[in-house]
Amino acid sequence: xxxxxxxxxxxxxxxxxxxxxxxxxxxxxxxxxxxxxxxxxxxxxxxxxxxxxxxxxxxxxxxxxxxxxxxxxxxxxxxxxxxxxxxxxxxxxxx
Numbered sequence: 001x002x003x004x005x006x007x008x009x010x011x012x013x014x015x016x017x018x019x020x021x022x023x024x025x026x027x028x029x030x031x032x033x034x035x036x037x038x039x040x041x042x043x044x045x046x047x048x049x050x051x052x053x054x055x056x057x058x059x060x061x062x063x064x065x066x067x068x069x070x071x072x073x074x075x076x077x078x079x080x081x082x083x084x085x086x087x088x089x090x091x092x093x094x095x
Contacts, residue, residue: 007033010045025049026058029065042066 010030015023024046033040042065047058 007031007040010043012045012047024061030062 008031010028012026012028015025015027017023018025026047026049028045029042030045031040031042043062044065045060045062047060050057050059
């Protein structure tokens, strides 16, 4: 039997270790495949049940499981994955 391909999908489970209101109500993970370079990365997924004008909803957040260590200064703006294709080594410096 072939293994299930869970690319671009994930799961959330009830957080039975929640101790504070700020802890997520649900936690889990998902696997993302970049459509530009086809690299796969795994992410942690968190979700909170909140109340809004139209009733209850889920607020979600994600964080990469493996965050690469960089020497970037604190507060520096990270390069978004979608911006990588627009950065060229042959671009002229405007000053």
